Amino acid sequence: MANSIMDPTDDFVRFPLTGRFLAGRLRHDMSEAEKQKLESLVTETRTLIDGELLVRRGDPCVNTTMLIDGFMLRTLENSERRHAVSFHVPGDFVDLHSFPLGRLDHNIECVGAARVGFVPHALIQEIVNEHPHLARLFWFSTLLDAAMHREWIMTLGQLPVPKRIAHVFAEIWARLDMVGRAFVDGFQTPLRQIDIADMCGATPVHVNRALMQLRKDGIADFRRGEVRVANRAVLESFAEFDPTYLYGSHAEAPVTLRQATR
Amino acid sequence: MANSIMDPTDDFVRFPLTGRFLAGRLRHDMSEAEKQKLESLVTETRTLIDGELLVRRGDPCVNTTMLIDGFMLRTLENSERRHAVSFHVPGDFVDLHSFPLGRLDHNIECVGAARVGFVPHALIQEIVNEHPHLARLFWFSTLLDAAMHREWIMTLGQLPVPKRIAHVFAEIWARLDMVGRAFVDGFQTPLRQIDIADMCGATPVHVNRALMQLRKDGIADFRRGEVRVANRAVLESFAEFDPTYLYGSHAEAPVTLRQATR
DNA sequence: CGCATCCTTGAGGGCCATCAAAATGCGTGG
């Protein structure tokens, strides 16, 4: 194990650009050299404003983007209406899919201000050619997105809107936790009610009513900019949230990956 | 370009186990050597029966499975109810996600009989270490699943059930087309109405009514075992189906991948 | 302090779920 004695939050300081990548997942499988290599890939950083489009569906991509700070959505559009298919928190390679795919089938947009770092595809290609273990971690990180997509599919297909919202809250919270950006009793988020509506396949009006219900029932209190939760277990059980699909390190880690570490 | 003059269906004959892998997508980027290498990875084949579970959620995986013939579903379960998050057609690596992830967050089950071929993870690891271009195609194929997941999310979030069903039909048809398994006026499928219900997040009763409506409106005629469509354009426009998310070769191909071919 | 954006509230209607039961199709065995 690479860093079992080290406090994981050290990486947030030592690697200000990429220190949250796979934190709480397989980051403990990264060697010191790999962490440094990854940090060195970021050639340029930029600050984006609320609503800015980082990638537009179909555009050819030559960079991949590490989200350093902020919150982003992957969105699709269909007949005049936007739908958010997933979100991103600091430490995510928000558009790494574009490397194997060449172009993206969706938009990536900011919610609130964000700071990002760019990694040219050519450098990713180098990693693939010369650092198979790191490449496999990149692959892993894109498949986390796929696993989260699957959970969203089930959520949309089976749960009524109040539970979908609660599920979204539970997932955001769990993911922020892994990258050290949550509170004990909730989290901050730049999401507006209309964003939640687009994530849940519901109308803003209905989301508003559902949020009031969640507040009244003591499940979650969403206000502009933050979510407060009195009892996390209540939220998660109401949402039927089971975090195993996030592949956190507390769950069983991939056996073969561990073997391959060194 | 590796095989621009060759009829793609030749591969179906020359490589009976893996000849449909990425057919209609990036298979034209595979060199002859890569195709042979891939074919050689399959160490064992098996025939599965209707309803058989190939992989159970959470089980550790040491193999990856090529679907040679048949039809499979990825399913999740939530509070007593099954939900299908995607399906597979011949040529798909149905559980390649398990290689980077180590275990799967979902079940993979047969609908109808299926023939599959197994590839040990150890051989995939060899490919990753020594054949970066082929490895990148593997990565690509798993991200196709992610792209399809995203489309399903939007479909579930935005379309009423009749259009969801039509969308599922359109996707199945398009994917079977790419692997040479469709008819000019439709396709065969072992799906039952209850499977369609689980794919669309609806009840079997409602699916039944929606199917009758689609039949009456001349959009699609589903009967046990097959779907017949009078006018494909009508089906696809009704379903708001845009096949770009399938990354077929007719669409713009990934630029960087082409450069990396040789 | 004015305007834009976001949130909140109300009324009416449609899609889809639930419950219940009948009909059809299909493989099996008498």
Next chain:
DNA sequence: CCACGCATTTTGATGGCCCTCAAGGATGCG
């Protein structure tokens, strides 16, 4: 070849979740 049993499909009636349309209130920024 027909009878039987089971899975699947079809049909009917009722109700709830969530949508649509509409307008009023709050919040924040220049």
